[in-house]
Amino acid sequence: MQNKNWKAWLYLLPAIAFLGVFMVYPLVDVFVYSFEEGYNSTSQTFWGTGLYNYSYVLHDPYFLQAVKNTFILVIITVPVSTGLALLISVGLNSIKPLRELYQTVFFLPYVTNTLAVGLVFMILFKKTAYSDGLINLLIHFFGGQSIDFIDGPYWAKMLVMCIYTVWVVMPFKILILTSALASVRQDYYNAAKIDGTSKWRTFTRITLPMISPMIFYLIITGFIGAFKAYSDEVAIFGTDLNAAGMNTIVGYVYDMLYGDSGGYPSFASAAALILFAIVLTITVINLMISKKNVQY
Amino acid sequence: MKVVLQHLTKRFPSRSKKGEEVTAVSDFTFEIPDGKLIGLLGPSGCGKSTTLNLICGLETPTSGHIFFGEDDVTRLPPENRGVGLVFQNYALYPHLTVRQNILFPLQNLKGSEKLSKQVMLEKAEEAARLVQIEKLMDRKPSQLSGGQQQRVAIARALVKMPRVLLLDEPLSNLDARLRLQTREEIRRIQRETGITTIFVTHDQEEAMSISDLIVVMKDGIVNQIGKPQNVYDEPCNLFVAKFLGTPPINVFSGEVRGGVLYIGEDGVLSVKGVSDRKVFVGVRPEGFLLEAAGPLSCQLQAVEVMGRDRSVVSTHPAAQSETIRSIIPSEVQIDQSRDFVRFALKPAKVHLFDAESEERIPFTV
Amino acid sequence: MNYDKIEQAAARRDKIRKIITYVFLTLWALIVLFPFYWMLLTSVKSYSAYNGEYIPSFFTLSPTLQNYVDAFTTVNLARYFGNTILFTVATTALMMVVIIFAAYAFARLDFPGKNLVFGLFLSLMMIPTELVIITNFVTITNWGMRNTFWGLILPSVTSVFYIYLLKENFEQIPDELYKAAKVDGTSDLKYLFKVMLPISQPTVVTIVILKVIECWNSYVWPRLITDDEAYFLVSNGIQEIRENGFGRENIPAMMAAVVVISVPLIILFLIFHKKIMAGVSRGGTKG
Numbered sequence: 001m002q003n004k005n006w007k008a009w010l011y012l013l014p015a016i017a018f019l020g021v022f023m024v025y026p027l028v029d030v031f032v033y034s035f036e037e038g039y040n041s042t043s044q045t046f047w048g049t050g051l052y053n054y055s056y057v058l059h060d061p062y063f064l065q066a067v068k069n070t071f072i073l074v075i076i077t078v079p080v081s082t083g084l085a086l087l088i089s090v091g092l093n094s095i096k097p098l099r100e101l102y103q104t105v106f107f108l109p110y111v112t113n114t115l116a117v118g119l120v121f122m123i124l125f126k127k128t129a130y131s132d133g134l135i136n137l138l139i140h141f142f143g144g145q146s147i148d149f150i151d152g153p154y155w156a157k158m159l160v161m162c163i164y165t166v167w168v169v170m171p172f173k174i175l176i177l178t179s180a181l182a183s184v185r186q187d188y189y190n191a192a193k194i195d196g197t198s199k200w201r202t203f204t205r206i207t208l209p210m211i212s213p214m215i216f217y218l219i220i221t222g223f224i225g226a227f228k229a230y231s232d233e234v235a236i237f238g239t240d241l242n243a244a245g246m247n248t249i250v251g252y253v254y255d256m257l258y259g260d261s262g263g264y265p266s267f268a269s270a271a272a273l274i275l276f277a278i279v280l281t282i283t284v285i286n287l288m289i290s291k292k293n294v295q296y
Numbered sequence: 297m298k299v300v301l302q303h304l305t306k307r308f309p310s311r312s313k314k315g316e317e318v319t320a321v322s323d324f325t326f327e328i329p330d331g332k333l334i335g336l337l338g339p340s341g342c343g344k345s346t347t348l349n350l351i352c353g354l355e356t357p358t359s360g361h362i363f364f365g366e367d368d369v370t371r372l373p374p375e376n377r378g379v380g381l382v383f384q385n386y387a388l389y390p391h392l393t394v395r396q397n398i399l400f401p402l403q404n405l406k407g408s409e410k411l412s413k414q415v416m417l418e419k420a421e422e423a424a425r426l427v428q429i430e431k432l433m434d435r436k437p438s439q440l441s442g443g444q445q446q447r448v449a450i451a452r453a454l455v456k457m458p459r460v461l462l463l464d465e466p467l468s469n470l471d472a473r474l475r476l477q478t479r480e481e482i483r484r485i486q487r488e489t490g491i492t493t494i495f496v497t498h499d500q501e502e503a504m505s506i507s508d509l510i511v512v513m514k515d516g517i518v519n520q521i522g523k524p525q526n527v528y529d530e531p532c533n534l535f536v537a538k539f540l541g542t543p544p545i546n547v548f549s550g551e552v553r554g555g556v557l558y559i560g561e562d563g564v565l566s567v568k569g570v571s572d573r574k575v576f577v578g579v580r581p582e583g584f585l586l587e588a589a590g591p592l593s594c595q596l597q598a599v600e601v602m603g604r605d606r607s608v609v610s611t612h613p614a615a616q617s618e619t620i621r622s623i624i625p626s627e628v629q630i631d632q633s634r635d636f637v638r639f640a641l642k643p644a645k646v647h648l649f650d651a652e653s654e655e656r657i658p659f660t661v
Numbered sequence: 662m663n664y665d666k667i668e669q670a671a672a673r674r675d676k677i678r679k680i681i682t683y684v685f686l687t688l689w690a691l692i693v694l695f696p697f698y699w700m701l702l703t704s705v706k707s708y709s710a711y712n713g714e715y716i717p718s719f720f721t722l723s724p725t726l727q728n729y730v731d732a733f734t735t736v737n738l739a740r741y742f743g744n745t746i747l748f749t750v751a752t753t754a755l756m757m758v759v760i761i762f763a764a765y766a767f768a769r770l771d772f773p774g775k776n777l778v779f780g781l782f783l784s785l786m787m788i789p790t791e792l793v794i795i796t797n798f799v800t801i802t803n804w805g806m807r808n809t810f811w812g813l814i815l816p817s818v819t820s821v822f823y824i825y826l827l828k829e830n831f832e833q834i835p836d837e838l839y840k841a842a843k844v845d846g847t848s849d850l851k852y853l854f855k856v857m858l859p860i861s862q863p864t865v866v867t868i869v870i871l872k873v874i875e876c877w878n879s880y881v882w883p884r885l886i887t888d889d890e891a892y893f894l895v896s897n898g899i900q901e902i903r904e905n906g907f908g909r910e911n912i913p914a915m916m917a918a919v920v921v922i923s924v925p926l927i928i929l930f931l932i933f934h935k936k937i938m939a940g941v942s943r944g945g946t947k948g
Contacts, residue, residue, distance in 0.1 A: 005772045005773065007770065007849070008766045008770040008771075008772035008775075009766075009772065011762040011763065011765055011766035011770070012762070012763050012766045012767075012778070014758070014759040014762060014763070014819075015759050015760065015762070015763035015782075015819050015824065016778075018759060018815070018816075018818055018819040019782070019785060019819055019821070021800070022793065022797055022800075022815070022816045022819070023785050023788060023793055023819075024785070025796065025800075026792070026793035026794075026795070026796030026797055026800070027788060027792065027793055029795075029796040029799075030792055030793065030795055030796055033795065033796070087685075088685075088686065088689055091682045091685055091686050092686065094678075094679075094682055095679070095682055095683065095686070102686050102690060103938070104934050104938075105690045105693055105694060106689065106690065106693060107930075107934070107937075107938055108693055108694070108697070108927070108930065109693060110874075110941065111874055111926045111927065111929070111930040111937065112697075112878075112923050112926060112927065113877065113878045113895065113896060113899070113922055113923055113926065114878065114880075115878075115880055115896045115899045115900065116700075116895075116896075116899055116919040116922055116923050117696055117697075117700075117919075117923070119700075119899065119903060119915060119916070119919055120696040120697075120699055120700045120916070120919065121696060123699075123703070123912055123916075124696070124699065131712075131714060131715050131716070131717060132715075133717075134699075134717055137716060137717070167692070167693075167696075170693075172941065175938055175941060175942050176942060179942050185385075185387065187383045187385065187387035188387050188389065190354055190381070190383070190387070191381065191383060191387040191452075192400075193354065193373075193374050193375065194352055194353070194354070194374045194375065194379060194380070194381045195375065195400060195401035195404050195452075195456070196374075196375025196376070196401070196404045196405070197375075197400070197401075197404045198404065198406075199678075201403075201404065205389075205400075206389060209389075209391040210390075210391070224789075228789065228791060230881065231880045231881060231896075234880070234900065238900070238903065238904060239884075239900060239904065250791055253791060253795070254881065254884075254885065257794075257795055257798055257885065258798065258884075258885050265795050265796075265798075265799055268795050269795050272791050272792050272795060273792070275791065276789060276791075276792055279789070367664060368664065369664070371668045372664055372667060372668055373667070373668070373671045376664075376667050376671075
C-alpha cells in the first residue's frame with residue numbers, strides 16, 4: 001500500500017512541479033512584487049514596501065487611457081457580439097439545407113491566427129498615399145468622407161477595434177448558442193405551434209428562458225475575455241499601443257514588463273492585480289444577476 | 297366534432313441518398329364519429345404517430361384530405377385547427393409554473409378572440425379542476441410526479457376547448473399502477489367534455505380498455521377498425537390476432553381436409569364452408585378445454601398458478617411458438633402425473649387464417 | 662373562416678422568413694470569408710499592380726507567386742515556421758505526458774489527500790495567465806532561458822483544465838476492465854497505455870487539436886521571452902515583418918506571409934472540423 005502511494009505522487013510529480021513553479025509561486029510573488037517599492041530588476045533590490053506602485057499606476061495617464069479603452073471595448077463588444085451571435089444561431093437553427101456548411105464557415109475565424117488576420121483588417125481599413133483602402137471606398141460609394149481608421153481619430157480607431165474584436169469572438173459564441181438551441185426539445189416548439197404561439201412569443205417565452213444559462217455563461221466569459229484584450233490590438237495597431245492611444249490594461253502590464261518602456265515588474269504586478277480585481281468584481285456581479293434571472 | 301380522413305398518405309424522403317422513400321401512412325380512410333374516444337394501435341414504426349401529426353397539422357400529408365366536420369383542414373397550420381395535443385413526455389415548459397403553463401395557450405389568442413386576464417384565470421382554474429390539480433397551480437413541473445405532470449399537460453391541451461384532443465402515448469411514461477388510474481381518468485375527462493379524442497398507443501390492453509373504437513395499424517397500413525371486443529373476437533388477419541390479447545394467441549400450422557381442421561395428425565374441429573387448404577390456426581388461451589378424450593394432445597411442461605386461473609404451459613410440434621399457453625379455471629383438476637394433456641377447442645375462440653395471405657377465413661361449426 | 666387565405670398567408674410568411682434568414686446568414690458568411698479572400702487575392706497581386714490600384718480590384722488577371730518567393734527569401738519566414746512547428750510539437754507532446762499521468766493518478770489511484778490536491782488543482786483554473794506571467798518572465802530570465810526553446814515551452818506544458826477533462830473521461834471507464842486486467846497480470850502502466858488511452862482516444866485527440874491551435878497562435882509569451890529573431894514564432898514573425906520586413910509598404914508580400922502561416926491551421930480545421938467544434942463546445946474558451 002505504501003508503495004502505491006509513492007507511485008501516485010510520482011505520477012503527479014510533473015504536474016505539481018510545473019504548476020508549483022509557474023502558477024502557485026508566481027501567484028504569491030505577484031502580490032509581493034506589487035508591494036515592493038522601487039524594485040530594480042537588474043540589481044534585484046528594493047527600498048521599501050507599501051502602496052506606492054498602486055498609486056503610481058492609478059495616476060499614470062497611459063494606464064487611465066488603457067482602462068478607458070478596455071471599458072469601451074467591453075461595453076460595446078460584449079452585448080453586440082452576444083446579440084449578433086444569438087441572431088445568427090437562431091437563423092442557423094431554423095434552416096436545414098446548407099446548415100452544416102454555414103456552421104463550418106462561421107467557425108473559421110476561431111482557428112486562424114488573430115495576429116495574421118488582423119493585418120488583413122488593417123489593410124482593409126487603412127488609408128495610404130496610394131489608396132484609401134476598401135472600406136473608405138465603400139464609404140465614398142455611399143457618399144461619406146474617407147477617414148483613416150488606423151492612424152486617424154480616436155473613435156475611428158475604436159470602431160475598427162470593436163469590429164475586429166467582434167469578428168474574432170463570434171465563432172465561439174455562435175457555436176455555443178447553436179448547440180444550446182439545438183438541445184431545446186422539439187416537443188416544446190410543437191406544443192407552442194399547436195397553441196398558436198407567435199414566433200416572437202415562442203422565442204421570448206420559451207427559447208430564451210431555456211437557453212438563458214448558456215447566454216449568461218457567454219456574457220460572463222465574454223466580459224472576462226474582453227477585459228483581457230491585447231493581441232487583437234497589436235494585430236491592428238502594432239506593438240506600440242501607447243503611441244496609438246489604443247492600449248489596453250493587459251497591454252499596459254506587458255509594456256511595463258518588457259520592451260522600450262519595460263523593466264518595472266512592480267508596476268506591472270500592481271496593474272495586473274487591479275485588472276484582476278475589476279474582472280473579479282464584474283464576474284461576481286454577473287453571477288448575482290444570472291442567479292436571479294436564470295429561471296430554472 | 298367529426299373527423300374525416302380521406303385516402304391519407306404520407307411519404308418521407310429516404311434518409312440515405314439512394315434509398316426509396318418511406319411510406320409512413322398509406323391510404324388511410326376513416327370517419328371518426330363526434331365525441332368518441334379512438335385508440336390508434338400498432339407496434340412502433342407503424343405510422344400511428346405520423347397519423348397523429350397529420351391530424352394536428354405538424355406534418356402535411358403527401359396526398360389525401362382531412363376534414364374537421366365540414367371544414368377541409370388538410371393544409372391548415374396547426375394553430376388554426378383548434379386541436380389540443382398531449383405529448384408523450386408532456387413538453388411542459390420547465391421555467392413556468394403549472395398555472396402559467398395552462399395559461400400559455402390562452403395568452404396566444406389575438407384580436408377579437410383575446411380574453412381578459414380574469415377570464416383567462418377562470419378558464420385555467422376550470423381546466424385544472426377538471427383534471428384535479430387545482431392545488432398544484434403554483435408549482436414548477438419539476439416539483440410534480442409523473443402522473444401530475446400528465447394531468448397538467450392534459451389541462452393545457454384542454455384549456456382552449458379544442459375541437460379535437462390528441463394524445464401521443466399518454467401513459468407510456470407512467471408506472472403500472474398510475475397507468476391504470478390515469479387511463480380511467482382520461483376516459484372520465486373525455487366523457488365529461490365530450491371532445492372527440494384520438495390517442496396513440498402501442499399497448500393493446502390500454503387501447504382496448506378505454507376506447508370506443510380502435511384502429512390497428514401495421515407498416516403504415518390500417519389493418520382493422522372496430523369496437524375493441526369485435527376486433528378481438530373477429531380479427532381480420534393473423535397480425536391483428538397476434539397483436540391483441542394477453543397472453544397472446546397460440547398459433548399452429550394446420551390443414552383443412554374435407555371440412556375438418558387438422559393440427560398435426562389430429563382432427564381437432566369440424567369447420568364447414570372452408571375448402572381444403574393449408575391454414576394457420578389461432579387459438580386464444582381461454583379457448584382450450586381440458587378433456588380426457590380431447591382431440592389435441594400436447595406435451596405438458598408446467599402448470600403456473602395465477603390465483604383465479606391456472607396457466608398450462610405445453611408444447612406441440614405444429615405450434616409456431618415454443619410453448620402453448622392455455623388458461624384453465626382453478627376448479628378444473630389437472631393430472632400432473634402424466635407428461636401430456638389433451639384439449640378440446642372452443643370454436644368461437646379458434647380463428648383460421650389462410651397460410652398464404654394470412655387473411656381470416658370464416659367458418660361455421 | 663376562409664381557410665384558403667389562412668393557408669396561403671401562412672405559406673407566404675414561411676417563405677419570406679426563409680429568404681430573410683438565408684440572406685442574413687449569407688451576409689455573415691461573406692463577412693467571415695472576405696478577409697480570407699482578400700489576403701489570398703492581395704498575396705498574388707504583384708507589388709506594382711497593388712500599389713497602382715487606387716481603387717483595389719476584386720480579382721486579378723495576372724496572378725504571381727513572386728510574393729511567396731519574397732516571403733521566404735527576404736524575411737526569415739521559413740525559420741519562423743520551423744520554430745513554430747518545433748514549439749507546437751514539443752509543447753503539445755510534453756503536455757500530453759504530464760496531463761496523462763496526472764489524470765491517471767486522479768482517476769485510477771487512491772492515495773491520502775487526493776481530493777484535497779484535486780481541489781487545489783481545480784482552484785488554479787480560475788487564475789488568469791496575466792497574473793502569473795510577470796513572475797514567470799522574471800523566473801525564466803533569471804534561469805537564463807530567454808531566447809531558448811525551453812524558455813518558450815516550459816511554462817505551458819501543464820493545463821489544469823485538460824487534466825480535469827481527461828480525468829473525467831478516464832473515470833467513465835468501468836472498474837471491471839481494470840480488475841480483469843489485474844487478473845491477467847497487466848501492470849498499471851500497461852493498462853494505462855493499452856486500455857485507458859485507446860478508449861479515451863476521442864478526448865485525447867480533442868485536447869491535442871485544441872493545444873495545437875493554442876500553440877500555433879500564441880503571441881504574448883513568445884514575445885516577452887524572445888527578442889532574438891532566431892527564436893521567433895509565426896505570430897512574432899508577422900509583427901516583425903510588419904514593422905521591419907519587406908519595407909512598410911510591400912503589402913502583397915506581407916499577405917503572402919499571412920497566407921502561409923494561416924494555411925496549416927485552416928487545413929487542420931477542414932479535416933477535423935467536426936472534432937474541433939465538438940471539442941471547443943465542450944471545453945474551449947476564447948472571446
